[in-house]
Amino acid sequence: MRILVVPDLHGRTNWRQPVADFLxxxxxxxxxxxxxxxxxxxxxxxxxxxxxxxxxxxxxEREPERVILLLGNHCFPYLFYPAFQCSGFRPQLAPALHILFKTHQALFQVAWQAGSYLFTHAGVSDMWLESNRLAIRLLVGHHARPDNIADTLNQLLASEQGRQLLWQVSGYNGGRDRVDGPLWVRPVHLSRGLLPRLIQVVGHTPQPHIHSEINEATQTGFIVADCHDHSPDEFLTLQLTK
Incomplete structure (x- = not known):
């Protein structure tokens, strides 16, 4: 399995040709x-x-099997308008974007997983998981484990309480929660609370180039692919066995 990763767009169109060529x-x-x-x-x-x-x-819609759309922190304010707030929010576009997101909500998910690789917008820290382990268990009916973490995150999206857990924002990012959820955590904190036996692929935090911190022996670590502010032609491609 080959995977092409497209990081945070924020309106950029540089994804079109690389994605077309890949597909x-x-x-x-x-x-x-x-x-x-x-x-x-x-x-x-x-x-x-x-x-x-x-x-x-x-x-x-043209490629329902081969294209995966994840949700980021700049998606929640439109999908669940007006429940969440984020910098850069376009109030004049909010009604149209809310309709687009709601109409096409089934096209989006919070996480996707292939073997030991977990794809989310910002990442899942052990601190967030431990802080919310009981709440997650009560909401989705099972404990989150490395092999089911993507399914667990996607199930949280279905309830208001679950969405609040996904959205958690710590003081580091301007919020009031104890820890950052999968839409907000930064690499500095992700690196201190890595989930064992998972390589996480994330965006959210701009880097000069694709940044990787992986322990190959334990298959634990993360890759930050959000580099298009500085290197718009640099795309992460992975070759995985699933």
Missing amino acids: AAAAATDRVIFLGDYLDSFTVADQPMLDNFIDVLLLR
Whole structure:
């Protein structure tokens, strides 16, 4: 299985040709994974950003098996409008984006997993998991383990309480929660609370280049793919066995 990872777009269109080229040569088992944050650019105007988001939705509808769309912290404020707040929010676009997200909600998920690789917007820290272990157990009916963590996160999306857990924002990111959830955690904290036997692929925190911290012996670590502020032609491609 080959995987092309598309990090936070924020209105950027540089994904189109690399994704088209990848899919043209891709096998049925290959995947393109968008890590979320399609909106809330600080440089792209409303209409081009909206058009770009619609193009992402159309791609997902054309390629339902090979394209995965994840949710980021800049997606929740529109999908669940007006329950969440985030920087860069476009109030003038909120009604249209809310309708688009709600109409196409089935196209999105919080997490996707292939073997020991876990894909989310920002990552899952051990501190967040431990702080919310009981609440997660009560909401989804089972404990979160390395082999079922993606399914567990996606099930949390179905309830208001679950969404609040996913959205948790610590003081480090300007919130009031004790820890950061999978939409907000930063690499500095992810590295201190790594989940064993998982390699996490995330966006959310801009880097000069794709950044990797992996212990190959234990298959534990993370890769930050969000580098398009500085290196717009750099895309992460993985070759996995599933």
